[in-house]
Amino acid sequence: MDRELKWIGQSIEQLAETGKKDGAYWRASYTPEDHRGAALLQQWMEDAGFQTYFDAVGNLYGRMEGTSDAVILTGSHRDTVANGGKYDGALGIITAIAAGSALYRTYGKPQKTLEVVALCEEEGSRFLSGYIGSRAIIGALSPADLQEVDEDGISLQTAMQTCGYYDGVLPKPREDVEQFLELHIEQGGILEKNGIHVGIVTAMVGLLIGDIVFHGAQNHAGTTPMDLRCDPVPAAASFVNTLHQWAMSKGHNLVCTVGNITASPGKSNVIANHVRLTFDIRAGRQSLLDEAKETIAFLLKKFAAYTPQVTYACQETPVPMDQEGVQHLETLADKQGAAYMRLASGAGHDAQIIGQRIKTNMIFVPSKNGVSHSPDEFTALEDIAAGYQLLKAYLKESAWRRKEADDGR
Amino acid sequence: MDRELKWIGQSIEQLAETGKKDGAYWRASYTPEDHRGAALLQQWMEDAGFQTYFDAVGNLYGRMEGTSDAVILTGSHRDTVANGGKYDGALGIITAIAAGSALYRTYGKPQKTLEVVALCEEEGSRFLSGYIGSRAIIGALSPADLQEVDEDGISLQTAMQTCGYYDGVLPKPREDVEQFLELHIEQGGILEKNGIHVGIVTAMVGLLIGDIVFHGAQNHAGTTPMDLRCDPVPAAASFVNTLHQWAMSKGHNLVCTVGNITASPGKSNVIANHVRLTFDIRAGRQSLLDEAKETIAFLLKKFAAYTPQVTYACQETPVPMDQEGVQHLETLADKQGAAYMRLASGAGHDAQIIGQRIKTNMIFVPSKNGVSHSPDEFTALEDIAAGYQLLKAYLKESAWRRKEADDGR
Numbered sequence A, B: 001m002d003r004e005l006k007w008i009g010q011s012i013e014q015l016a017e018t019g020k021k022d023g024a025y026w027r028a029s030y031t032p033e034d035h036r037g038a039a040l041l042q043q044w045m046e047d048a049g050f051q052t053y054f055d056a057v058g059n060l061y062g063r064m065e066g067t068s069d070a071v072i073l074t075g076s077h078r079d080t081v082a083n084g085g086k087y088d089g090a091l092g093i094i095t096a097i098a099a100g101s102a103l104y105r106t107y108g109k110p111q112k113t114l115e116v117v118a119l120c121e122e123e124g125s126r127f128l129s130g131y132i133g134s135r136a137i138i139g140a141l142s143p144a145d146l147q148e149v150d151e152d153g154i155s156l157q158t159a160m161q162t163c164g165y166y167d168g169v170l171p172k173p174r175e176d177v178e179q180f181l182e183l184h185i186e187q188g189g190i191l192e193k194n195g196i197h198v199g200i201v202t203a204m205v206g207l208l209i210g211d212i213v214f215h216g217a218q219n220h221a222g223t224t225p226m227d228l229r230c231d232p233v234p235a236a237a238s239f240v241n242t243l244h245q246w247a248m249s250k251g252h253n254l255v256c257t258v259g260n261i262t263a264s265p266g267k268s269n270v271i272a273n274h275v276r277l278t279f280d281i282r283a284g285r286q287s288l289l290d291e292a293k294e295t296i297a298f299l300l301k302k303f304a305a306y307t308p309q310v311t312y313a314c315q316e317t318p319v320p321m322d323q324e325g326v327q328h329l330e331t332l333a334d335k336q337g338a339a340y341m342r343l344a345s346g347a348g349h350d351a352q353i354i355g356q357r358i359k360t361n362m363i364f365v366p367s368k369n370g371v372s373h374s375p376d377e378f379t380a381l382e383d384i385a386a387g388y389q390l391l392k393a394y395l396k397e398s399a400w401r402r403k404e405a406d407d408g409r
Helices: A002-018 A033-048 A092-106 A130-135 A143-147 A156-163 A190-194 A232-248 A284-303 A321-338 A350-354 A381-408 B001-019 B032-045 B090-109 B132-137 B143-147 B156-162 B190-194 B232-248 B286-302 B323-336 B350-355 B382-409
Strands: A051-054 A060-064 A071-077 A113-119 A176-186 A198-204 A204-215 A254-256 A261-264 A274-283 A310-318 A340-345 A359-365 B051-054 B062-063 B071-077 B115-120 B177-185 B198-204 B206-214 B254-256 B261-264 B276-283 B311-318 B340-346 B357-366
Touching: A002 A033, A002 A092, A002 A381, A033 A060, A033 A092, A033 A113, A051 A284, A051 B232, A060 A092, A071 A092, A071 A381, A071 B062, A092 A113, A092 A176, A092 B254, A113 A130, A113 B071, A130 A350, A143 A156, A143 B062, A143 B198, A176 A381, A176 B143, A176 B177, A190 A198, A190 A340, A190 B132, A198 A321, A198 A350, A198 A381, A198 B323, A204 A284, A204 B090, A232 A254, A232 A261, A232 A284, A232 B254, A254 B090, A261 A321, A261 B001, A261 B071, A261 B206, A261 B254, A274 A284, A274 B090, A274 B382, A284 A310, A321 A340, A321 A359, A321 B115, A340 A359, A359 A381, A359 B311, B001 B032, B001 B090, B032 B090, B051 B177, B062 B090, B062 B190, B071 B090, B090 B115, B090 B177, B090 B382, B115 B132, B132 B350, B177 B350, B190 B340, B198 B350, B198 B382, B206 B232, B206 B286, B232 B261, B232 B276, B254 B286, B276 B286, B276 B350, B286 B311, B323 B340, B323 B357, B350 B357, B357 B382
Parallel strands: A071 A113, A071 A176, A176 A359, A198 A340, B071 B115, B071 B177, B177 B357, B198 B340
Antiparallel strands: A051 A060, A060 A113, A198 A359, A204 A274, A204 A310, A254 A274, A261 A274, A261 B261, B051 B062, B062 B115, B198 B357, B206 B276, B206 B311, B254 B276, B261 B276
């Protein structure tokens, strides 16, 4: 186990080095950095006894043939955001290779087929829509989607073709995959704050994202008495306050952020004409998002004098993780004596795409100071250990269980 | 009286025409528009029996010699803002000429000397500091001030010299002026809202203008639980709310505006790093501005977790109008049977500069819909009538009183 952790630690550093560009980490998809990273991962997979292949969008697989064709899939994405860190995505691939390798050394050929995967373009840092690799796996990527262009006007299709991946035919949806498991850093501070090493993800949160414009009557700040004003700034402030208090009352079940607020024309001596603010509300339960929408509608009625206009830019329902899988992971964690907790994932992951078609679960390990998408991203090996052990135990139970039972007969 | 009002109405239109530039009204100081306007005003003053002269900064005076050298001064500014209206400033000069002319026709030579004045550069639309004409009158304009430049880099001194005003010596402070009276549109909606035709100004409001920055901890909007955030947006919103409620409790004695608020980096999915907001608080009593400052300090202690930083960009104490003059105006308005009210001026006027050295009073007439600094600026003649009659009565009492008493002997 110590040897495995040591290899994981070394591999995190080695893989990060391949993704360095102009002194910062940025492994954008279909770039030289991506090519170097994929080659290194492929080498590690082959060293560990996996047969490797790329699919038509550039997902890198390592396959360990079992006695059955049913596939247990595990891994994460290999791209990073610009000026990102070493752990986001990478840790889920490296721990998957380490676990598969260790299990193979101990138990030999699995009963079910095990595949590890290094998915491409999850972050959307080159092609904004993101989740390219996982969307391909469930058949949710269309030829039209390949016309999306990056900042330089290069299409996704051209980028893939340049790397020799895409030959005009998209991958078929993976009907053979029974379960997907992704280990990932939490990207938040809940585990660290609670002194817990393993998070068992119950759901990918749903989203309610949009903006609201409050309208007022632009006027002179000095000559317009308070009772003759229609000032949208105090109205918007009161809205933010009430929405915030409502969100606070939901504890850890919901987050609510007003990340942007601007008054126009924005002059200190002019009563604003209008105020625009954004909202970003996330919850693991749809009922809470429905309540959020009702709360916004209720508040906007209260502020009808400011003719508020709301625009919903994004409404996504939560994606629950496989509930049997959650219970199974808890049983295994109990056996290991690991301190774990259930939590919803506030960030987006490939698991929320794959989870739409395939039984999917996620394991979180702590993020130091809750930081991610930053060079300061860090998780100590002792904080990875319990999560890695749980991943390994789960894969053993899923892919080697009958084999072991057979051996025991 | 009807003939006088008719002349006032016609003159407003005629003067406005001289200030047209590219289809909009903008009589900036020391420009061809200003030259045309000043020439027309000079003509009217001479037609009315005034002797005219320009001082070294370009203030245009019409002088009606009395038996005493003590001067009663009345008028307003002749410049307008860009895309301004016909009434702001102009009305105070035109009513002054009309009143002096009518009084002269009825009572002949005054006892005290009457001067009407068309002041230059009050608005600061060409030279930002503004109040050039009134500052010159009280000796508050220094040679260094003349080095201020306009948007084209032309200095105030050069602009004045080009018009033939400034010859290297600034005007001496006017020690001979006993009283200054300015009639002006309200530029707010209080008179109109109350159905009252005359406002007697008690004070030029003092100002408390500045900004506050609230600091938070920038973080992921999805993965940071509500109780682990340091989000400056709800903090700033709560501050705005409380300050607004405090200001509302002061009725018509104070105005408080947050005209600008911005969150940085201002992304919908990122908890803001900091929020900056401006405040503009005005009151006719210094005690209220002191209370405002204490209230801000108290609230910032409450939000100490967001290490708020306050910067006061401008702190001006209120300039009270001459209180004897206020009472005198009320007595005269009572005699006329005019509906009047006391009010503080929320906008800046030459009267607040001149009032620092000379007994000064102001009369307000209504602004339609409270609008000013706009082509929509409008005051109907019937809304000017009572204010004009009060101006005339005040000038008669001040400049002709002893004459009339003498005549009566």
